Amino acid sequence: MTTYYSETVGLERTDPSLWRLRTDSLGRELWAYLSPEEAALEPQSTYVQHLLQVPEFPAPKPLRARTPFAAAQNGADFLALLQEDSGVFPCQYKGPMFMTIGYVASHYFTKTEIPAHIKIELIRYIVNTAHPVDGGWGLHSVDKSTCFGTTMNYVILRLLGLPATHVVVRKARKTLHRLGGAIGNPHWGKAWLALLNLYSWEGVNPAPPEMWMLPYAVPIHPARWWVHTRAIYLPLGYLSLSRAQCALDDLLSAIRTEIYTQDYASIDFSRHRDTVCGVDLYYPHTTLLNTLNAGLVVYEKYLRPNWLLKRAHRRVFELIQKEVENTDGLTIAPVSHAFDLIVAYIEGGKDSPTYKMLYSRVNDTLFHGPQGMVVMGTNGVQVWDAAFAVQYLFMAGLAELPRYRGVVARAYTLLLHSQFDTECVPGSFRDARDGGWPFSTKTQGYTVSDCSAEALKAIIMVKNSPVFGDLPQIEDTRLHATVDVLLSLQNTGSFHFGSFSTYEKIKATPMLELINPAEVFGNIMVEYPYVECTDSCVLGLTYFREHYDYRAAEVDAAIANAIDYIVSLQEPDGSWYGCWGICFTYAGMFALEALETVGRTYQNDATVKKGCDFLVARQLIDGGWGESMKSCETHTYVSTRAALVVQTAWAVIGLLLAQYPDRTVIARGVKVLMERQKENGEWVFEEPEGVFNHSCAIEYASYKFLFPIKALGLWCARYGDGPIH
Ligand SMILES: CC(C)=CCC[C@@H](C)[C@H]1CC[C@@]2(C)C3=C(CC[C@]12C)[C@@]1(C)CC[C@H](O)C(C)(C)[C@@H]1CC3
Numbered sequence: 172m173t174t175y176y177s178e179t180v181g182l183e184r185t186d187p188s189l190w191r192l193r194t195d196s197l198g199r200e201l202w203a204y205l206s207p208e209e210a211a212l213e214p215q216s217t218y219v220q221h222l223l224q225v226p227e228f229p230a231p232k233p234l235r236a237r238t239p240f241a242a243a244q245n246g247a248d249f250l251a252l253l254q255e256d257s258g259v260f261p262c263q264y265k266g267p268m269f270m271t272i273g274y275v276a277s278h279y280f281t282k283t284e285i286p287a288h289i290k291i292e293l294i295r296y297i298v299n300t301a302h303p304v305d306g307g308w309g310l311h312s313v314d315k316s317t318c319f320g321t322t323m324n325y326v327i328l329r330l331l332g333l334p335a336t337h338v339v340v341r342k343a344r345k346t347l348h349r350l351g352g353a354i355g356n357p358h359w360g361k362a363w364l365a366l367l368n369l370y371s372w373e374g375v376n377p378a379p380p381e382m383w384m385l386p387y388a389v390p391i392h393p394a395r396w397w398v399h400t401r402a403i404y405l406p407l408g409y410l411s412l413s414r415a416q417c418a419l420d421d422l423l424s425a426i427r428t429e430i431y432t433q434d435y436a437s438i439d440f441s442r443h444r445d446t447v448c449g450v451d452l453y454y455p456h457t458t459l460l461n462t463l464n465a466g467l468v469v470y471e472k473y474l475r476p477n478w479l480l481k482r483a484h485r486r487v488f489e490l491i492q493k494e495v496e497n498t499d500g501l502t503i504a505p506v507s508h509a510f511d512l513i514v515a516y517i518e519g520g521k522d523s524p525t526y527k528m529l530y531s532r533v534n535d536t537l538f539h540g541p542q543g544m545v546v547m548g549t550n551g552v553q554v555w556d557a558a559f560a561v562q563y564l565f566m567a568g569l570a571e572l573p574r575y576r577g578v579v580a581r582a583y584t585l586l587l588h589s590q591f592d593t594e595c596v597p598g599s600f601r602d603a604r605d606g607g608w609p610f611s612t613k614t615q616g617y618t619v620s621d622c623s624a625e626a627l628k629a630i631i632m633v634k635n636s637p638v639f640g641d642l643p644q645i646e647d648t649r650l651h652a653t654v655d656v657l658l659s660l661q662n663t664g665s666f667h668f669g670s671f672s673t674y675e676k677i678k679a680t681p682m683l684e685l686i687n688p689a690e691v692f693g694n695i696m697v698e699y700p701y702v703e704c705t706d707s708c709v710l711g712l713t714y715f716r717e718h719y720d721y722r723a724a725e726v727d728a729a730i731a732n733a734i735d736y737i738v739s740l741q742e743p744d745g746s747w748y749g750c751w752g753i754c755f756t757y758a759g760m761f762a763l764e765a766l767e768t769v770g771r772t773y774q775n776d777a778t779v780k781k782g783c784d785f786l787v788a789r790q791l792i793d794g795g796w797g798e799s800m801k802s803c804e805t806h807t808y809v810s811t812r813a814a815l816v817v818q819t820a821w822a823v824i825g826l827l828l829a830q831y832p833d834r835t836v837i838a839r840g841v842k843v844l845m846e847r848q849k850e851n852g853e854w855v856f857e858e859p860e861g862v863f864n865h866s867c868a869i870e871y872a873s874y875k876f877l878f879p880i881k882a883l884g885l886w887c888a889r890y891g892d893g894p895i896h
Contacts (some may be wrong), residue, residue: 177298185288187223194257196588198553198612202539204288217252230851240892242845243567243883250876251578258585260556261873263540266311266859270546272323272363273509279330280417281516290331294497296543297324298339306342317354318448321347329426330526352432355448356692356856368423372414374440377467380408380483394600395679400695402503406510409487420638447690454693454867460686488518492525493599496618500528505536505546522699548869551611554589554622557582557871561629562875567884571638585635586626604650620671621704622662624711625655652719669732670700671708692864696751702740702747706761707735713768737762738778745781756804756818760825772830783831786822794839795819803862816847817860820878827885840885844879
């Protein structure tokens with residue numbers, strides 16, 4: 172078993188053999204730590220055995236794959252061991268380093284004890300992801316150390332019980348001081364510190380909740396903002412309005428003396444609302460925002476009438492309660508969940524229904540792993556991975572083989588259980604969702620355009636396969652409902668006509684980005700057009716119309732407009748910028764795949780030709796492709812030195828689907844996939860595969876199986892099986 176840094180600095184660990192991951196038919200993932208007696212009665216799944224490197228894991232011992240099809244099968248056999256009975260392919264959806272602070276700070280604020288086995292593993296994860304040189308933390312796990320990341324994770328370690336003298340804490344404190352101390356935190360960091368009484372609300376920029384009381388018709392109404400940003404600023408508005416802080420105690424008093432480079436009492440926090448450490452600052456304030464903030468500070472201090480303050484509190488809490496109802500207490504993601512939990516605690520205490528519903532979901536985003544436990548970016552990747560697994564096993568010619576029937580059937584069943592069949596509560600500023608699919612689980616409650624389209628395509632593949640006729644069938648009308656949702660999501664107004672965004676249409680001007688107060692993320696204020704989401708929606712709709720003629724004219728128009736949008740978005744050099752996967756390789760694959768569904772190939776289409784030539788020009792000496800997270804931040808292609816499996820698979824898929832003519836180019840990529848595959852059929856983690864908001868890396872653990880299997884299968888479909896020379 173690997174010895175982790177945390178063990179070398181004397182930190183305890185829990186017993187890997189006592190952890191169990193429990194998933195249910197809705198894809199909920201909950202970790203449990205059993206007693207030895209209980210553990211003896213409930214065997215560990217092969218997924219958990221593999222994840223925690225438990226020796227009992229029944230690693231396959233296949234013959235070394237000599238051909239692409241054999242490699243695809245070995246990969247699929249290994250993937251099957253990573254699927255739970257519920258159909259879920261669980262994964263530690265990790266990368267962002269600013270999620271766990273919510274879990275720990277909300278427990279501390281509400282004086283709720285965190286169980287020891289969770290504490291131990293939360294500490295381990297943070298210690299094991301400390302920057303190897305300076306011991307700090309960044310915005311994400313492969314980032315340089317930043318003030319935000321280092322402060323948040325330093326405070327967590329101290330709140331979870333590590334002493335200020337611990338070597339890890341000392342080293343991180345040194346880096347925090349080198350970064351100018353905690354005074355330089357971005358907005359969300361200042362808010363967390365203020366809630367913990369480690370900072371003053373005087374030094375936090377306003378987040379006026381009164382905006383929620385405006386008529387919806389107002390163009391900058393917060394209900395028109397991106398779902399994640401509005402979900403965070405809703406409770407944050409309440410908390411900054413009430414200046415909520417937990418009582419000062421000895422531990423907090425000590426931390427106050429550790430995280431600043433000057434005496435706490437001497438800090439005039441009101442002068443530091445805009446103080447953000449240079450390395451953190453990805454998205455500086457505009458003059459407009461600074462002017463607005465200055466005006467709001469005066470308004471809050473001298474002008475806001477008390478009756479309005481009370482009304483605003485009421486309005487915000489009412490909307491939080493609706494969010495809780497729409498998501499069964501989960502809320503859209505962990506950052507807002509933690510803020511909402513604190514608001515519910517202030518409003519009604521631990522016995523209030525809203526607090527109880529929120530707290531019942533507090534562990535839904537906690538996920539364990541060999542380095543320790545972390546709060547994930549969402550409550551999982553369930554629908555997204557299941558939809559790809561079903562599709563790609565079909566595309567690789569494996570799905571209908573007896574040995575993979577179970578894998579497909581279980582993933583398909585999860586998809587059936589995950590389709591939305593209710594609408595949100597009235598007055599929650601949410602669109603129709605009946606028929607849509609989420610990224611993670613039905614409980615999370617938020618339709619995502621590309622997840623709905625990819626799930627639709629997966630479902631139709633199974634529905635049309637004779638091999639799966641005995642599975643529960645989904646009515647055609649339920650698929651029509653999906654198309655209704657997809658058609659309702661396309662941007663058909665004046666913003667980026669024909670494109671698809673993530674959760675909703677673009678509802679407000681991208682000019683709102685001028686008042687993006689988060690400083691560490693780009694493009695979070697409103698919905699944006701995304702080439703990947705548009706591509707996926709084309710894939711879903713073109714596959715749908717091959718089998719159904721429901722709303723045929725509108726589907727045709729939606730596809731045509733989307734294709735025009737995709738073509739219009741191509742850069743002069745033939746690339747498309749990817750926002751959710753790293754980066755031009757990811758978006759290039761998706762775009763070429765979408766264009767192929769409408770018959771555009773290398774031979775007959777200039778856009779496709781340029782797209783392929785862009786990728787081929789970046790093939791590495793070793794025959795593969797590799798792209799760095801730096802591409803996302805700089806908006807230019809930044810190659811890695813050596814190939815990465817997932818991006819090589821993406822490039823191979825794009826070139827194959829575009830019918831790129833030079834077989835040898837693609838063969839070199841296929842060879843990399845086969846060489847990187849381990850004896851037992853697995854591909855191992857190399858680099859984070861995903862990104863969001865231009866600046867934060869996030870890992871998609873299933874991609875290293877899903878995309879190579881698809882690439883190898885598509886190669887065989889085009890060139891037949893047989894040794895690659
Ligand atoms: C800046 C903020 C608010 C941070 C909180 C984290 C969220 C915003 C992230 C975490 C996971 C995340 C990247 C995700 C997405 C949006 C932003 C998320 C939810 C979406 C749904 C966007 C559409 C993408 O095609 C895809 C479906 C892959 C992802 C899934 C993960």
